[in-house]
Amino acid sequence: MKISRNREDVLVTYSLGSCVGLTLFDPVAGIGGMIHCMLPLSKIDPEKAKIKPFMFVDTGVAHMLGELYKMGAQRQNLIAKVAGAGSPLGREETFRIGQRNYTILRKFLWKNNILIDKEDVGGSRARTLYLYMADGRTTVKSEGKEVEL
């Protein structure tokens, strides 16, 4: 997880497969953050979640919001964008990790009164997610192409 208020920063996370990447940006305060979560719920290993809360969607996003508010971001200004939550080719019913990551993230944000503004989720593409702190622009790079969210 990274939080920044430096206009020159570009936050980035690579290799989003079934993991979800979330960017939150407050254009008024100029504060933004990015997180990359691997698994939906921390209850499978609460001890691990204490050491590495950002691995899980529930504990990770809670921490991220806490940090953003501490720095002065306001909930009503936050713009949320999501990428990742992919799955391998074909009828993927055995492992639903990507889908579960997305569902839990959406639910968690909704409970915190944050709606997802834009997203690029699902499918079988690997993604890299960027957040440009200069203007809050969020892009997804996949198969060599960078597209704005």
Place this chain on the structure above:
Amino acid sequence: MTEKNKILAAIKGVPSLPSVVIKLRQYLNDPDVGFEELARVIQVDPGLTANILQLANSAYFGWTRTISSVKEAISRLGTNRVFQMVLCMSVAPLVRKPVRGYDMDAEGLWEHSLAVGICAEQLAQALKLPEARDAFTAGLLHDMGKVVMGTFVELDDQPLKEIMESDSLSFNEAEMMVMGVDHAEVAGLLLSEWNLPDPVVEAARWHHEPSRACEENRVLVDLVHIADVLCINVGWGMGSDGLQYKLDEAASRRLGVGNGLAEDVILKTMVGMDEMKDLFKPSTEGKPNGVQHSTR
């Protein structure tokens, strides 16, 4: 020479696995062989000895007393752990370089190979399978075919990318279509050239099509297949092939792996990865420069 023949010829050009690895593996399966003999096999190689001692004394393990003999290192780390390290050290020079045809940086394939090795072993242990013994080896080496195709052959991946974009083919199907051979078949041939045991060879050969493996080696093949799918899913060492692979649902049914166990094993793999990556200190080269922060 056709693309396929070029690739098959390149297998002969890959350096062989150091004999210490083969010998250690045989010794590990022999209950009569003690630490003393195992240590003797390693000590023949001064570079390896130095590395094992360095790892055993690494701050990671938190011991205060410095050890100076391989025998002590084996009793401190355990025989299986020492074997895994020797294996990693032996293949690292081959795997830890950019794999051009697959758009992977120097750490990409290494990270993926380590992850699948750890994940296959964790899965086997969780399912209490005797195949746990070979699971790390089979997982670590399953993608060696990519090393041959991506670094020993000047592979042109453009036709592959075009086919994958236009059809919903998996990456290995596209390889087969364009080159007449896929990285799994190449891996099988290389590991057989290296004189590795049949189950390990089969696991590499059929890691994308486990149901085609022969019955007696099926469990190890299934383990590596599922571990590979999970690690690709999570994004450990992803290249241009992305998530373009298919899960063989028959394999997950045969092993009895559902989503709950999968998440649990991913978590354990993550812990194992932190440990191994710390020990093998990956370089950070290969990532784009600039004012960037990676969140992983």
